Amino acid sequence: MNTLFQSFLGRSRSAGGVTFSAGFGFLVICVYIIVAVFAPLIAPYGETQIVGSQFEPWSAAFPLGTDNLGRDVLSRLIFGARNTIGIALAATLVAFGIGTILGLLAATKGGLTDRVLSTFVNIFMAIPLLIFALLLLALFGTSISSLIVIVALLESTRVFRVVRAVAMNVAVSDYVEAARLRGEGNIWVMVFEILPNLRAALLAEMGLRFCFIFLLISGLSFLGLGIQPPAADWGSMVKDYSALIAYGDITPLIPAMTIALLSVSVNLIVDWFLRA
Template identity: 70%
Template sequence: MFVASTVVRNTASKFASAPLSAQFGMVVITLYIIAAVFAPQLAPYGEAQIVGSQFEPWSSAYWLGTDNLGRDMFTRLLFGARNTIGIAFMTTVLAFSIGSTCGLVAATFGGWTDQLLSRLVDVLMSIPQLIFALLLLSIFGTSTISLVLIIAVLDSTRVFRLSRAVAVNAAVSDYVEAARLRGEGPVWIMSREILPNILPTLIAEFGLRFCFVFLLISGLSFLGLGIQPPTSDWGSMVRDSATLIVYADITPLLPAAAIALLAVAVNLVVDWFLHTASGLKD
């Protein structure tokens, strides 16, 4: 109980000391997380349940109308938060696990290991990411597992570049040389000496990379190669209701606004975290 109260007080203190932009970002992210976690409890209908006619107008029965199949848009938005954010988060975690590990290995061992990994990454990065993702998804299929693995591998190249760059600077520091002289092994040096000193940069990059992955998955879903129906996804929701724009209906803008708002909120929090971690003062 004491530990929990201490964590709550520390969290409240950090929130109060954050600038308004970061507070806004944290509130928005919290609301998105609540919507994603409690979507089945908050949604008035089932995720794929057809509850009315096509493109019903906003009403007390359908708060945001219905889509092209007669499914409730508000329900689809809530479940879209769970699916889009959840898949993007899993993909980002996997991309960081691959990219940061390879980056640390390349920086610590150097030599042919560094050259081999760096040249492999150069080859993967030489092809535009969206085109490469479309090609691979066309070959391996558009299942959720394929989507996560393909985007994670492609995005891990960007993580590798950053983690290797900051790890190389840390690898030549005095404390790393002292650890080598003590006889510490490469795994110890990577996990105990280099990683803690580059962790703030990696955490900030995680937030930014999540935005890129999130937008990429939404873009692929809009093109029909991302999260597949009947699973709700904000990108596919924009595509399915795009015809309403002709009739001056703002319904297609709602999932697009949800995508944009989350990207802005994450960037605001990441900017504040980077400013705090760097030790700079206003």
């Protein structure tokens, strides 16, 4: 990890401010990952442990105070990194798997297959994403597995559109036509001829899609249909502590800032990657 960060800094000296900002984003993401992985060791208290009275102020014992049930806010913020980022990452990977496979299939086969898949995707995309997600979660429940599957299915339509558009340009290349003339099947063409030439676009899209999914899950939790209590997550923490703003307490802004900082950091790296 240290070697990768030094590589980012080395590139920043030769290419200016864009890669320096990417190095900052990379550092922030590394910190988030460490906090998420080692949350039980870093957090001073348990995720759901009641350690004090309601809404205690900031102190040495409770650096960010306590919540409405007397749980340590700092500990829940740390455990929230594991829950929020982990679920968002899982949904991103599932969405990318579905969207990439269907997008490659539509671009490679074309014809009826392309029209049918594109029609279904257009129907799903015609419905506002947040409203559709709220409807499906209300119907199928708000368990973690339901949340991952529903968000992944909805976001896979966006991945499909990007992969299909990029893959269709690659599918008409000479080397793809040469592979077809050799008698290679569609699976070979998709996996070995088209997919390797989409890596840059797919990696950039994955970073952006993670941001969208991360913000969507946080928004759903804020509305009460995302990650359910007593599990900690940043979206519901903003909602739970929002009343403190009226008393001049900035505690609700801290989980909101962690959400914003992660989104900005990922975008900095994606921007550097596209320029590089």
